[in-house]
Amino acid sequence: MDGVLAGSDASSPYTLDIDSTTLANGTHTLSAVAYDAAGNAGVSPTVNFSVNNVTADTTAPSVSTSVTGTGGTIAFAAEASDNTGVTRVDFLVDNVAKGSDSSGPYTLALDSTTLSNAGHTLLAKAYDAAGNVGTSASVSFAVNNTTITPAVDNTVVIAQMTLRLDSMDATLATMSTRNSKVKSLKADVAIQRDLVQQIK
Numbered sequence: 199m200d201g202v203l204a205g206s207d208a209s210s211p212y213t214l215d216i217d218s219t220t221l222a223n224g225t226h227t228l229s230a231v232a233y234d235a236a237g238n239a240g241v242s243p244t245v246n247f248s249v250n251n252v253t254a255d256t257t258a259p260s261v262s263t264s265v266t267g268t269g270g271t272i273a274f275a276a277e278a279s280d281n282t283g284v285t286r287v288d289f290l291v292d293n294v295a296k297g298s299d300s301s302g303p304y305t306l307a308l309d310s311t312t313l314s315n316a317g318h319t320l321l322a323k324a325y326d327a328a329g330n331v332g333t334s335a336s337v338s339f340a341v342n343n344t345t346i347t348p349a350v351d352n353t354v355v356i357a358q359m360t361l362r363l364d365s366m367d368a369t370l371a372t373m374s375t376r377n378s379k380v381k382s383l384k385a386d387v388a389i390q391r392d393l394v395q396q397i398k
């Protein structure tokens with residue numbers, strides 16, 4: 199076999215069993231040599247044969263993961279590789295699955311407002327077609343979504359300012375306009391009212 203003696207058989211029928219797992223996958227050659235009592239040798243034509251042993255995949259994918267961002271939409275990413283191919287990567291936050299990606303690059307966008315403002319852990323699990331699972335090292339990350347206070351309602355502020363200006367106006371109206379300070383205050387109030395009207 200492949201030019202090397204693989205075995206002999208001294209009695210008919212002449213046979214030889216070979217464990218093909220001892221051979222590499224691929225094409226091999228076989229020839230038989232028959233001998234008579236006088237030592238004459240007859241060599242057969244060479245026959246090609248192929249070996250194709252399928253070995254079960256027991257190698258789990260290797261995977262690592264990372265997080266970008268601390269608020270709003272945060273991005274998870276995983277680097278995964280396998281001897282036969284990665285079929286899917288799951289992302290787990292605090293050991294709860296948040297989503298999968300079945301094609302590289304393996305990523306997941308998560309609305310971080312669904313998580314508490316605190317420290318969390320991220321794990322990525324990578325699967326191959328044979329069901330082997332590789333788990334990444336745990337990655338710690340923090341979520342910090344600042345609570346946005348609602349914008350001040352201009353209408354309310356304007357209404358309040360108008361009330362105050364009206365009240366000042368009423369008070370000034372009871373005072374003597376011959377007093378120059380009162381006169382100037384009345385002018386100021388008028389200007390402020392104009393400004394408030396413009397803002398409206």
Ligand SMILES: [Ca+2]
Nearest residue numbers: 257281282326
């Ligand atoms: Ca594998």
Ligand SMILES: [Ca+2]
Nearest residue numbers: 299301302303
């Ligand atoms: Ca992807």
